[in-house]
Amino acid sequence: MTSPNDVQLQVLHTVRILGYAGNAAVSERAGIPPANVDEALLDAQAAGQVVWSQFENDGGWSLTEAGKTLGEVLLAEELDRAGARVEVEAVRTEFESLNRQVTSACTRWQLTEMGIGEQATSLAETVEELARAGKAWATLEKHLVLHLPRFAGYYERLSAALDRARTDPSWVTATDRESAHRVWFELHEDLLATLGRSR
Incomplete structure (x- = not known):
């Protein structure tokens, strides 16, 4: 209960x-x-x-x-009850490089959609780059869930968004649905909040 x-x-x-x-x-x-x-x-x-x-x-x-x-x-x-502070800190450290990868991919895609920026990218390239970050996160998530079960499901939600994004680009960064960017944003906030940090 x-x-x-x-x-x-x-x-x-x-x-x-x-x-x-x-x-x-x-x-x-x-x-x-x-x-x-x-x-x-x-x-x-x-x-x-x-x-x-x-x-x-x-x-x-x-x-x-x-x-x-x-x-x-x-x-x-x-x-502290879970005795997982060291583990969560280690996950957050590894997450930072993935976060830069995801942020960069989403920014390039948004600039491409607006027709500006020097590095235009395709939808397929964007989804593939986000999927690579997602697979890397999946390994971290499995480790994290052993200590804090509430972290389960981020990879599944991200994968679902990317599957839809392959045919509907709004699923990359839209704010009115569980887009790839929104799921990743929530994951980042979850990690920061858990460690008592802000963006």
Whole structure:
């Protein structure tokens, strides 16, 4: 059975990773029943840890500084309980070179789409480069999941996005879906939050 502290950690962490999300998105991403998520978000709002914003028909939660600070405290406790700080630091170090590779590939693709930049690239080349980074991450993910199971699934989600990107380029960098860039962005934020760091 998931404890209230676990729910609090998962909900705050999920809001941080997603950046801005409604209750249903938080529930789906965290794997927590909607009723538990609703209660945790209302409690966090009352404590000044999250804030609700509404833009026309779209509304969502985002973390306050207090929520970010508490989330990092809870994540540090989780990391210490797992005895995995050294392992996560090692993964983050290896991740940095992959992150540069992914960032560069996405930037070149965006410039190509806009018809600017000196290094035009094709969709196939972009997907292949992102896939190489993804395969390298898969090895790191397997190691990380042994200590922190919540890291499972990033490679699967990235691969699904890249499969769609082969015929629909919007799946490379679009922000309105689980594109390759969005999945990678969430992964990066997950690693940073786990170690109490910012971009």
